[in-house]
Amino acid sequence: MNYTQEDLLHLMGIVKKLAKKYTSNDSSSITYTTTKMLMEAVQYTISLSLMNDDMNVRVYNEAFDYEKLYTIGQSKLQELLADTLEQYQQFLESFDDFGICNYRQTVVDGLSAFFLHYNFQYRPHDHLLTLDYPILHDDIDLNGILRIKHYLHGILLENKVLTLYPREDIIQRIASSTPTRYTYFMDNICYPVLLNILSSLLIQKPIDTLQMTSKDIDQLDLYLATCTYDQLIDQLTLHLSEVLNALDITKSFNYFKPVIGDFAIRLMHSYNHSNSSVDIFFPTHFS
Amino acid sequence: MDNDLLVILSSTLSKNERNKIEIVNQKTLAFGLQLSQNEISELILARNASLKKYQRVELNDGILDKLIYTFCDSPYIDSNNYAMTLYELEDLFYAFKNECNDQISDDELFTFMREQFDEICYGDINYLRDTCLTRFSEAIRKGYKDFIKNQGENEDANLSQETRWDPDLYQSILKDLFW
Numbered sequence: 001m002n003y004t005q006e007d008l009l010h011l012m013g014i015v016k017k018l019a020k021k022y023t024s025n026d027s028s029s030i031t032y033t034t035t036k037m038l039m040e041a042v043q044y045t046i047s048l049s050l051m052n053d054d055m056n057v058r059v060y061n062e063a064f065d066y067e068k069l070y071t072i073g074q075s076k077l078q079e080l081l082a083d084t085l086e087q088y089q090q091f092l093e094s095f096d097d098f099g100i101c102n103y104r105q106t107v108v109d110g111l112s113a114f115f116l117h118y119n120f121q122y123r124p125h126d127h128l129l130t131l132d133y134p135i136l137h138d139d140i141d142l143n144g145i146l147r148i149k150h151y152l153h154g155i156l157l158e159n160k161v162l163t164l165y166p167r168e169d170i171i172q173r174i175a176s177s178t179p180t181r182y183t184y185f186m187d188n189i190c191y192p193v194l195l196n197i198l199s200s201l202l203i204q205k206p207i208d209t210l211q212m213t214s215k216d217i218d219q220l221d222l223y224l225a226t227c228t229y230d231q232l233i234d235q236l237t238l239h240l241s242e243v244l245n246a247l248d249i250t251k252s253f254n255y256f257k258p259v260i261g262d263f264a265i266r267l268m269h270s271y272n273h274s275n276s277s278v279d280i281f282f283p284t285h286f287s
Numbered sequence: 288m289d290n291d292l293l294v295i296l297s298s299t300l301s302k303n304e305r306n307k308i309e310i311v312n313q314k315t316l317a318f319g320l321q322l323s324q325n326e327i328s329e330l331i332l333a334r335n336a337s338l339k340k341y342q343r344v345e346l347n348d349g350i351l352d353k354l355i356y357t358f359c360d361s362p363y364i365d366s367n368n369y370a371m372t373l374y375e376l377e378d379l380f381y382a383f384k385n386e387c388n389d390q391i392s393d394d395e396l397f398t399f400m401r402e403q404f405d406e407i408c409y410g411d412i413n414y415l416r417d418t419c420l421t422r423f424s425e426a427i428r429k430g431y432k433d434f435i436k437n438q439g440e441n442e443d444a445n446l447s448q449e450t451r452w453d454p455d456l457y458q459s460i461l462k463d464l465f466w
Binding site: 016019020023026027028029030031032033034035036 | 290293338341342343344345346347348349350353381384385389392393394
């Protein structure tokens, strides 16, 4: 939401009240840096009050009553925080890090620290974490609790895909695709798993295992030799929908959708520039 | 949010502020001190310039009335240096709010400034700025918190690095010599 200078002058009234709380009424002035931080906090809180349940910003047709919007935003922020925390606590009960340090540190140590230190009153726009473990579809335009909620939502969805396979298979799949010890794996865990699933479906192979044999790869090479990029995209989209449907997360198609283009480009590029084979993506034997 | 807007906001004079200064101005008459209307305006302008210089925004009606109230009975302020001293003190106040990283309240800083101004600096603003406030702010930045307990009072004993005039020692030597 873009604010005019007139809007900002109105918001300054809320900022001043917030600043009094911030300084415990001990200081009659604050620095520009603090003012900007509090202004950002007010704008963030107001933006929450203008969001519908799908987290899309809706247009507010009436004349803005910023004080009212700020109050609504504050209660929405607290609700959001409580919901996300509850979701996180439930997730932690059955959390499996697959032995991967980066995943554990981000999800267990990092997110716990976020809930401990998140300042929803003065810095609600600051999500504090660098979120080192990459999810499949992060939204860097989001910040504050919305970013964490989106991140956690992503982790939960990816976890559903991972539940398709036994823990050992996933560890082996990761271990076979990383040159270092698998515990130091820095990429997304779901990515190679999903690549295996969709590639298997392309060659009509059952997805009960993550292992790709030499014969499977030959078949995939053959498939890539006869299809265009657009056809590949269409097929991957179709298969992704099938997988999500089977997992009962059809509504989350948009979350996984960006990986389709990525998979298609990587498969095609690999086939065209690496001896007409995509074997680099699929270790044929697990260590 | 750009700095220009913050400058405008910080220089928006509340009507209350001038009234408050004028009320305090009447009270300071008892000490033979009074600001003219021009001097009040200049003081407010100087305050705005300080806010801009130190990148701060005033939340309420400013600190000028409090500043006048704090320093009006200082023995080192008279009608000749009154306005000029106030200009310099308000500038010091904002400068050292920043230097202390906002870890000190207005009242604590006023108390410290007043006490040092009278008892250590004997009215010397330069000494207040370059020695007392500099040491105090440096200590606060390094984590010194004892001033909270005393509300900024009696800080010299903790921060002074010089041997100062000791009235007790003077009295005892005087007794030895003449009694």
